[in-house]
Amino acid sequence: MSETQLNTLQPAEGSKRARRRVGRGIGSGFGKTAGRGHKGQKSRTGGFHKVGFEGGQMPLQRRLPKRGFTAMNQHLSAEIRLSDLQRLPVDEIDVQVLKQAGIVGQAVRYAKVIKSGELSRKVILKGIAATAGAKAAIEAAGGSLA
Template identity: 40%
Template sequence: MKLNEIPMPRGARRKIKRVGRGSGSGHGKTSGRGNKGLKSRSGGRVQPGFEGGQMPLIRRIPKRGFNSITDNYLQIVNIESLQKSFKKGDTVTPQEMQAKRLIKHTDVRVKILGKGKISKTLTVHAHCFSKSAVTEIESAGGSITVIKKLVSSNKKVQDVKSSS
């Protein structure tokens, strides 16, 4: 006997009750939906969070926080990551960091932090540096360049590099 030859037990497939087929069927006229209202209509369903006209929980709970209009968002890179990812004498820019998957976006500011040690001579271009990162990079013989963000007259953001 094979799996496809096993007979199904009696009552395994229950017949679907057809509704709305006359009053003698027991589910005629309104098909068990009652009279009028949202749930009687075709496609009618109660939206998620609806509590029958009571103020929903999502609206009873107070709002929290706000969206800052200032550009305070930074991507953090530690100097130990620069030590691992770049060779001696390399120039480190946000584009290079994105290529090495140290940061996700080049249009968000980058801050270099001083976690770890660095022994390679690197020229690092970033928007912000911590004091410990500056001392570590310069003690290894490297140099830093601060990238300043300027807003032009046509409201488009441009990156202008200035050496320090």
């Protein structure tokens, strides 16, 4: 039974290779210019440029037009399901009630009810919008939108 010990671990045969030592004489095959060729920016120490540099030509990322943006008010509004309204213990619902129940975030200012889930009890919405389908479902359950 040959159990491998931590002190006998070795990399697989052929998986490791000695690093190339450049600029160490003719016999190495990488003497004199050390594989960098003759002259030019890439032959010199520190002679590299930033990613996307095109030799002074206007780079692609600056030639293309800017598109799109991130709306600052995207987190100010929230969607609420009918099933969320069903779980709430109160009948009169506004944005503050939704915040206290943890259904919407604290930064939310506007809420809209969408027709998703079931509503079987009477609720009165104050300052909350609703889609046409959600409004019909709320009114069918005896509720209203104020």
